[in-house]
Amino acid sequence: MSETPAAPPTSAAGTTNPASRPERPLTWEEVRKRNYVERIKHEKFPYDLAAEFDRLAATPYEEIPEEDMLRFQWWGLYHDKPKVGFMMMRIKLPNGLLTPQKLRAIGELSRDFGRGYGEITTRQDIQLHWISIADLPQIFPRLEAAGLTTKGGCGDVLRNITGCPVAGIDAEELFDATPVVLEAHRRFSGNPQYGNLPRKHKWTISACPYHCNAPEIHDVALVGTIQDGEPGFAVWVGGGLSTVPRIAKPLGVFVTLEEALDVPRAVLELWGNNLKYRMSRAKARFKFMVDDYGPEKLREMIENHLGRKLTDLKVNPQPKGRTDHLGIHPQKQPGKVYIGVPVFPGILRAEQMLAVAEIAEELGAEIRLTREQNLILTHVPAKRTDETLARLQQQAGLSLDVHPMRGHSIGCTGEPHCNFSVGETKTKLVEIVEHLEQQFGPAIADLRIYLDGCPHACGQHWVGDIGIQGTTLTTPQGKVEAYDVLLRGGLGQSAAIGKAVLRRVPGTELKFTLERLVRAWLVQRQNGETLQSFFTRLSDEQIQALAHGEPAAATA
Template sequence: MAGLNPPEVPRTPASPSSAEGASPPPAGAHPRGSDRDGARPGRARRERRPLTWEEVRRRNYVERVKHEKLPFDLLDELPRLAATHYEDIPEDDILRLQWWGLYHDKPKVGTFMMRVKIPGGIVTPQQLRVIGEISRRFGRNSGEISTRQNIQIHWIELKDVPAIFDLLRQNGLTTAGACGDILRNITGCPVAGIDAGELFDTRPYVRALADFFYHNREYSDLPRKHKWTLAACPHQCNAPEIHDVGLVGTVVDGQPGFAVLVGGGLSTYPRLAEPLGVFVPPEELIDFLRALLEVWSNDLTYRANRAKARFKFMVEDHGPEAIRRRIEERLGRPLRPLAEVPRPAGRTGHLGIHPQKQEGRYYIGFPVFPGLISGDQMVAVADLAEAYGEDVRFTREQNLIITGIARADVDRVVAAMAELGFPLDVNPVRGGSIACTGNPHCNYAVGDTKPQLVRLVERLEARFGEAIADLHIHLDGCPHACGQHWVGDIGIQGTTARDERGEKIPAYDILLRGGLGPEAAIGRPVARRVPADRLGDYVERLVAFYLAERRPGESPQAFFRRHDDAQLLAVMEG
């Protein structure tokens, strides 16, 4: 995109081959009253002396694997791997396949989940058709929308990967960096460029960042996965507060640009992002983000231990002011200060029928519950969008949007989508509730997720009807939090318990008080190790209590904050 490429700034490459030792933290005073190593007061110190690459590779198996062969370079070997019997492929190469969007399906018998990376969640009808055809031909008609606006297909065999990659490449699609220690899919507002309420159209910037970083070998070896989101949606529907880097559209002195949040993330150590206190205009985005990646990537402290390698731990240790100082030193210039990050206007999933800012055109957001969409359905949706619309968008809450529909065709599209299995006239709780992949495909899951979410929602609908329309239930099968259970109105995480005979049984933790938006917060566990066959009872009693006792306009998050754990647990236990 013209005007977005920054001037060249001399830097040390981020890859392990660039140096055998890491630079020490920058000299100078550190904010927040931190001590000389830059750590925040009260934080456990990390290594005082600089680590070496030799030590890092000795401590961290994945860093050794990446050093011996950069995973991006595996692309040239795919024909060889495809012709090799699965059991004869080295485990190191199976790991490297993650950089090309391939994860073991469960059980590990030779089939893979393939994740197609879709910047901002936007695909043309032809691109969606190709993904659907790949699903039908190679993936047993499977498909799901992820919370990062990707499409995932299961049952992929390595022998078919070269042909699949050719189809994707011919249609402007890629799996590069969809998994692994790399920049993951850049997410955004799914109605960017068409919503009347947006501050400005961010699609060109998402596209430019994807073009620069997605296949960039220099940034293909990070300490761990790294997640960005970029939008100018007034509702901040893209959840910038739970990203490593959240770029929040704002306008300063008539100039569009971005406030920056850093250090967000979920998994086993959930954390909300903090303001970096800067304003970055679009023409400086690539330069700024390169410097940020290099500040993190070149500090070997965050490579030695994978459990503590995410960028959020660096922000936690040093604070955003120190991170900003390091970025400025890397750039060789100060960043423009920004006093305040815009607050979200509320919460929306962009579902239903909405007029676009393009006169006479509408977009329609359809719930895809619970995020599952078959190859047949993808092809049919693509045909519908091609006939009556413009493109298809995927949302963070695992739904889809068809854009550019003429007023005269709205009812026709709604009816056709209902026939495909995506009716609009359903309880909105179905569009606002999400579940991770879970069983039977995910090797980390210890319980059902999507089937369990369906059972829960159907049970709540049967008793409470539209009263639960605004409820957001987030259900995960493990602590990794792909389903974002830490920030749901009711968060549920799969675990295990013991029955009366001491045998392991599937169970769930129930978390409350989490949320996104103006009152963003990380939830906390209130009920632990609830046996799977009792989960519905616990949740139904909890929702009944909330609906009966809430104050006018009170959100679930505010309601649960008003009651202590003991009271809420007693309600759930009946």
């Protein structure tokens, strides 16, 4: 981004915003003195590290400078835990789109370099683990040959652009937003001009009537709508999770398909050039700029930057419900169906990837990945549906004949790979889901449990029906694994950030605590109210009583 210092923000009346710094404009020298990441980016642009891959691959791990280990993030590479030389590699897949050839390439890389498995992420990527820096000169050419990239997978950049996984094929969509997603990816992803943002930045673009792509929790969301007969987007800004979660706010504008990317581009440039948001990593995300200015002032700034007024949004679009796009569905294309299958808990073995690629290729099908870490086979000939289901189960171990909760519960990477995680994640999620499905069966078919091992919220625990975050509990015997339980959160028409109503529940007790809460909801709910509505109606004290098995206290 430009190195022009930004003036402090002003209100519509021209007075200095109280949230801004009243003193003189900041300088890049001050920023780099305060923020070591900004200094590292300045000393060597992270995308330029590609010229040194061969040298770094030949360098013993312990001799690679920590600054270059940080720059690897711009190439989708993070330290795995423990830090002994293995990396996580994040492969960017805009809108979660995969051809059979691309999935086969990923499966082969996983088999050859990543100990035979990969993870589907909530940003519709695939991550591989156990990647050795010494193998990068072999890995990157194979990715490029398959039309794949890790560039901009991590770091202070625009991350993978997400959307509805059945865009372009689902009969209910308002219109196909795929061309806008792909153009955004082409124009901005991995583009050095936007490779030095204050922090990571996330977009989602979709015309799904269910808002399956969670626009509420993105820095910028283009939300499909029809205004005066014309397809286009409402723009939402300032969403995000991590340690300071926010639900996105409407900017109040409608943009046509042709101008859809002008507003997100303006956001990148205005935010990226404001040095206030480079002084502290903890306050650098775009949501803090939205907090400081508000949507109205931000719209004014964007219009000034673009040199034109934007069209007012007449009706803010709302989702018609929620969906996971799993199961068998007819496509827009005559004679075709898509089949969404759970991938629980978001892990695919290399042989599964290779099997799905083979099945898809033979059918002339494609593959899509979902936010809730599942897989969709598209363009399946309807007359071959039963055959395809049988092959998915027999050759890839993927089946629709499982409890639905397995298809819409999320677990982050967590243990054993993530350096931030303080507890089990995917294994704990499996334990919880298996226990609850045995206890309640189809009564909880729509329940969503989102579990994270730390506050960073890669598993989106703030907005699950039940959110779970790993922590620790100090006992006389020492520290033990524990979890906070968050309730009242959710997406959609009742979008809200959850609250940690239960703190430091021992890991050994967690599934039983959740069983008591779910049972109380099923028994005591009124007029079929959702779990979110039920626990919103109750006080913290009532919920805590339920968690301890005191139902009388909960209805007092």
